[in-house]
Amino acid sequence: MANTADLALSLLRDDRLPHIWCAGCGHGIVLGAIVRALAERIAAGSIDPAKVVVVSGIGCASRATGYLNFDGVHSTHGRAIAFATGIKLARPELEVVVITGDGDLAAIGGNHFIHAARRNIGLTVVCFNNAIYGMTSGQYSPMTPREAIATTAPYGHIERPFDLCELALACGATYVARGAAYFAARLTEYVGGALDHDGFSFVEAVSQCPTYFGRRNRMSTGVDMLRWQKDHAVTLARAASAEPEGLAGKFKVGVFRDREEPEYTKEYDRIIQAATSRTVGDGK
Ligand SMILES: Cc1ncc(C[n+]2csc(CCOP(=O)(O)OP(=O)(O)O)c2C)c(N)n1
Numbered sequence: 001m002a003n004t005a006d007l008a009l010s011l012l013r014d015d016r017l018p019h020i021w022c023a024g025c026g027h028g029i030v031l032g033a034i035v036r037a038l039a040e041r042i043a044a045g046s047i048d049p050a051k052v053v054v055v056s057g058i059g060c061a062s063r064a065t066g067y068l069n070f071d072g073v074h075s076t077h078g079r080a081i082a083f084a085t086g087i088k089l090a091r092p093e094l095e096v097v098v099i100t101g102d103g104d105l106a107a108i109g110g111n112h113f114i115h116a117a118r119r120n121i122g123l124t125v126v127c128f129n130n131a132i133y134g135m136t137s138g139q140y141s142p143m144t145p146r147e148a149i150a151t152t153a154p155y156g157h158i159e160r161p162f163d164l165c166e167l168a169l170a171c172g173a174t175y176v177a178r179g180a181a182y183f184a185a186r187l188t189e190y191v192g193g194a195l196d197h198d199g200f201s202f203v204e205a206v207s208q209c210p211t212y213f214g215r216r217n218r219m220s221t222g223v224d225m226l227r228w229q230k231d232h233a234v235t236l237a238r239a240a241s242a243e244p245e246g247l248a249g250k251f252k253v254g255v256f257r258d259r260e261e262p263e264y265t266k267e268y269d270r271i272i273q274a275a276t277s278r279t280v281g282d283g284k
Contacts, residue, residue: 008039019067024221024222026205034191055080055087056104061100062101073087078107126191129207132209144157173201175258176202178252180206187203199261234247
């Protein structure tokens with residue numbers, strides 16, 4: 001029996017390497033967290049690899065599905081959750097994992113995100129948040145911080161970013177966590193919690209794009225950006241006792257919610273059972 005590290009490696013398609021990500025990019029670390037979380041569960045017997053489907057949209061983050069040794073769909077920009085919803089409705093027994101970027105999820109795909117969370121459909125959505133459109137060379141996204149420099153904001157960005165976890169919570173997601181590439185082991189735990197959870201699970205993984213975000217914003221290397229993550233992350237426990245001024249410019253990490261509520265495809269099945277158990281023509 002292979003150990004979990006060997007198993008994790010076997011979940012990657014090495015014939016697809018080298019990957020497209022730049023030196024210092026955080027996306028490989030986030031993918032590593034997903035792979036390890038899956039490997040642990042496959043080794044423990046709680047996940048059957050033949051039942052895992054990975055679905056992504058378009059972007060650097062979304063390329064991750066191609067490196068994974070599972071059935072998968074590399075779909076269209078912003079539509080990963082729509083494709084995943086169809087797969088989950090058709091085959092509720094599958095473990096459907098969505099891999100998406102902050103642009104893919106929160107800009108063009110924003111409506112799919114909020115409604116999937118509201119329905120509590122059993123998907124695990126991992127957003128690789130590098131706060132920029134990486135693949136298309138650094139246009140601002142809904143996660144770009146105010147005053148940051150982007151290709152499309154050369155004098156400083158004037159919009160406020162979303163707080164993706166607060167958005168997911170407000171829409172009714174039943175598992176919500178935020179981690180960061182710097183805290184890779186913790187991130188693996190959060191992805192694992194999302195996989196174990198039965199309803200809509202959302203993990204925001206703060207990642208880094210030194211090429212298109214860092215170089216324009218005085219963090220020219222991946223190491224600079226990882227240091228930024230280390231210095232700006234605040235655990236939920238710490239945040240609870242901190243003064244609001246102390247949290248300015250920081251981001252919270254931890255599990256914001258882990259709550260059982262009826263899962264959408266199970267509810268849908270219940271309605272189908274109720275409808276089909278009625279005799280045709282009984283007038284009810
Ligand atoms: C309909 C459509 N609009 C725009 C694009 C161009 N496009 C490709 S990837 C991308 C943004 C990706 O950004 P993000 O999701 O944040 O992922 P990252 O590349 O940063 O990992 C855009 C706008 C596209 N492929 N399709």
